[in-house]
Amino acid sequence: MSPDGLWSIGELAGRAGVTVKTVRFYSERGLLPEAGRSSGGHRRYGAEALERLRLIRSLRGLDLSLSEVERVLPGTAGVRAEAGVREEARVRAEAGVRAEALEEVVAAELRRVEARLAALRWREASLRLVRDGTAAERVERLRLIGAVAVPPDTDAMARFWRRILPVRLPGRVVSLVVDAVVPRPPREPDPEQVLAFARLHELVTDPRLAGAEFRPAPPLPDGEYRPAVLYEGLAEAYALAAAEAEVGAGRGAEGGGALDCFVSAYAVARGEPDGAAFRRRLVGWLAVHDGPVIGRYWKLAAGLFAPGEPVLGVLHHQLSVALRGQVRAGAG
Template sequence: MADDGLWSIGELAGHAGVTVKTVRFYSDRGLLPEAARSAGGHRRYGPDALDRLRLIRSLRALDLPVPDVGRVLDRQDALEDVIAGQLREVGSRLAALRWREAALGLLRDCAPEERADRLRLIGAVSAPPDTAALARFWRRWLPARLPARVVSAVLEQAVPQPPADPTPAQVLAFARLHAFVSGDCVGTERGQPAAHRPDGGYRPEVLYDGLGETYALASSELRSRRPPHEGEALDSFVSAYACAGGTRDTPTFRRRLSDQLAADPRIDHYWQLAAELSGPSAPTAGAAHDWLRAALDIQVARQAA
């Protein structure tokens, strides 16, 4: 250290255990301000530069980008935000790696004749995957002009989230689900359930408001492995259709509803793949709908007998 109490760039580098090039790099980017310049124009640093340089190295060891390091140095309260952002980024990277690992395992363990098809399916999905294509499918499937809150509630129930640590089978299920919704799926008016059609007399927003709670009741029955039966869930299901159609819940209405639902187009393949992705502990809305339909059919058949 010179008589003025300042260090040269080489002295600072030696005390910190880094190269002169490293000190110059951080100085040039404004992270390590110099205290003065020598008569020859060389950089001079005060003793506090050593602590600042060590802090910079600690932050960089966590792989923080240089701009984030600058934010932390300028504002002490910025560290919490930077850490939170880095944790999100690391989580996303880990999710991508887990997805890739499961996808590679799927390709490794399949029969050679299946490999090309599975590679095509997997290649169409990002890692980690997102559910934008699934959400678009449901926006096409749902009746037009539903309130945003109703659409949001339906998407929450109908769009399965990819697991954070997927198995190879779940990777395949999601890839097939993505291919299904990205293809030429049923989505025209002729392929819609009767309750979606403008001339059907239904108020779809009322129907879907009621179905959300109804599916939750049926899902509880499914998790308990109870067979379809009469009760609160079925009554809530029928009431949702009756209220949406502006009519009363009567035995005649239940018979008509049973016939209508039997004739509605189905997307069983979607729900099958969604179930493979979510697992048995999380019944899909499709499984809940099928349970309720079966309960209604049983009741109608019993009354007819």
């Protein structure tokens, strides 16, 4: 250090490997502690300023904004460091970090980085999708992926379900249904998942769905029924089917377990007793409700759910098939 144990602004800049302009800028922002002033009124700095400057450079190197740096590092005007005591200066500089603010700004930056990485992964898979297609497929695929944001969101799918769910369904149940039936975009998609997502987006945003002839049928025919009871009962049936794998093992058609819970959801919602006659009618209702739009939705969405994540459309289809098999066996 200089004879007085302090550094000029130029000496501090040289030790830190930055420009004098940089040191002056951070000093004027109140981020660097001044140890004193020269007889001519020039700023003088101690070891603590060097440690603080290194902290600032580290934070800026993590791409944190100046305002975020100022949240993490409190103002230091008037703080005096003991000259030459480097370890104590380092400890004081680090102790001046607002731990809670540092945690918050780092978490926020991580979220931004993750979003950028997700966009890059999606873009890479999209490029591979276009590259690997035929000349005719490339044009169609460009059109499809061009309609999807990067990284993609699921707002259009959520609106699709909110539009077709019964109007009398409580908001709490609507949110539960939407969360369960809308797949989250894969974190590391392959080209086929990008294509499936783009086609699913095209399906749910098709303007023809506004017409009655393309609108999915209600879950039960016209008449009095309790939507909340139906959807809550179906959620229980799907959970049971997923947990016990009854339908996949072929036991659902024998009655009991998930299949009985599935039928009961419809019966209780209608206020009717479960029996052979009701089950025959339910087979007909399900055939109408599980029309081409919903069927295509689940065909496209199935590969977008995470491995091991229950796919309600698949479970519903399996339970419906099991019910048809049971009804046919009873009729025979």
